[in-house]
Amino acid sequence: xxxxxxxxxxxxxxxxxxxxxxxxxxxxxxxxxxxxxxxxxxxxxxxxxxxxxxxxxxxxxxxxxxxxxxxxxxxxxxxxxxxxxxxxxxxxxxxxxxxxxxxxxxxxxxxxxxxxxxxxxxxxxxxxxxxxxxxxxxxxxxxxxxxxxxxxxxxxxxxxxxxxxxxxxxxxxxxxxxxxxxxxxxxxxxxxxxxxxxxxxxxxxxxxxxxxxxxxxxxxxxxxxxxxxxxxxxxxxxxxxxxxxxxxxxxxxxxxxxxxxxxxxxxxxxxxxxxxxxxxxxxxxxxxxxxxxxxxxxxxxxxxxxxxxxxxxxxxxxxxxxxxxxxxxxxxxxxxxxxxxxxxxxxxxxxxxxxxxxxxxxxx
Numbered sequence: 454x455x456x457x458x459x460x461x462x463x464x465x466x467x468x469x470x471x472x473x474x475x476x477x478x479x480x481x482x483x484x485x486x487x488x489x490x491x492x493x494x495x496x497x498x499x500x501x502x503x504x505x506x507x508x509x510x511x512x513x514x515x516x517x518x519x520x521x522x523x524x525x526x527x528x529x530x531x532x533x534x535x536x537x538x539x540x541x542x543x544x545x546x547x548x549x550x551x552x553x554x555x556x557x558x559x560x561x562x563x564x565x566x567x568x569x570x571x572x573x574x575x576x577x578x579x580x581x582x583x584x585x586x587x588x589x590x591x592x593x594x595x596x597x598x599x600x601x602x603x604x605x606x607x608x609x610x611x612x613x614x615x616x617x618x619x620x621x622x623x624x625x626x627x628x629x630x631x632x633x634x635x636x637x638x639x640x641x642x643x644x645x646x647x648x649x650x651x652x653x654x655x656x657x658x659x660x661x662x663x664x665x666x667x668x669x670x671x672x673x674x675x676x677x678x679x680x681x682x683x684x685x686x687x688x689x690x691x692x693x694x695x696x697x698x699x700x701x702x703x704x705x706x707x708x709x710x711x712x713x714x715x716x717x718x719x720x721x722x723x724x725x726x727x728x729x730x731x732x733x734x735x736x737x738x739x740x741x742x743x744x745x746x747x748x749x750x751x752x753x754x755x756x757x758x759x760x761x762x763x764x765x766x767x768x769x770x771x772x773x774x775x776x777x778x779x780x781x782x783x784x785x786x787x788x789x790x791x792x793x794x795x796x797x798x799x800x801x802x803x804x805x806x807x808x809x810x811x812x813x814x815x816x817x
Contacts, residue, residue, distance in 0.1 A: 538798035564762030579672035581615040614651035616643035649679035674720025699724040771812030
């Protein structure tokens, strides 16, 4: 009899506990564990800033938002980071401090906000037999180091490339999962390093991802067997809003070969251009001890971006349009800041250099 009472008590406790679970808790937990490939703003804890005018728009499902969205299909977004001559990131800038030029023509900035949304980043790591796997071994250590500079709310995915590109871990908040995947890599399978193919595939996959997004490219800078050419890669970068931050691993080539080799100089130029075109940057450390400082810079640059949006007044001709972002002082002049020696120096703006405009469907 007592045993039956205990069984009833246990069952009753289970039912009460089940009824005490808040509605939607299991769904929220499942979503947190899955980590969507393309995280949407409503699911992100800190979505990309939205201007006040849009926040006051009618609720989703009404008719007017559909009209608003259709009218803003040509909106061009720019994520910009501003630093002084010493590389210190400038914060607290206002909308009035920025000027955007599209093909040299000033544009009205419609959307502006300091972007405090979580980072969405892909660690794209070369893991090939080049130099008997030495660079692949180095990349493993550097990729693991970068994880320490991410926050809990950041999205991170991990991909490797040699002859082919492999998704090791899809987007997740779980840095430990990424770390375990990095450590599970033993020895590369191929001697090829198809960097162009890996970059193009990753940029395409991130095309519809919302918020600030970037690729951390850990590589030698050499491309050995890609199906795509460098020109095709540059062309695609003119269209992307994914910032590329490259860390070159082959600086020993220059250090121990008594001067730059032609191939390595070309590799460095490619990585530098990737950063210039997309609003990212490229570093070429000679010693592994420089890596933590570099990864700290990557995180700082991404977390200190300003989001600028404008509707182009230039002809929508389907061509590449050059962009230029200036930072101005209160008088409308180019902002100058004293350096450590008190000499006035201009600031540096990291932003995409252009975009490919959609071709207008209306004939002239």
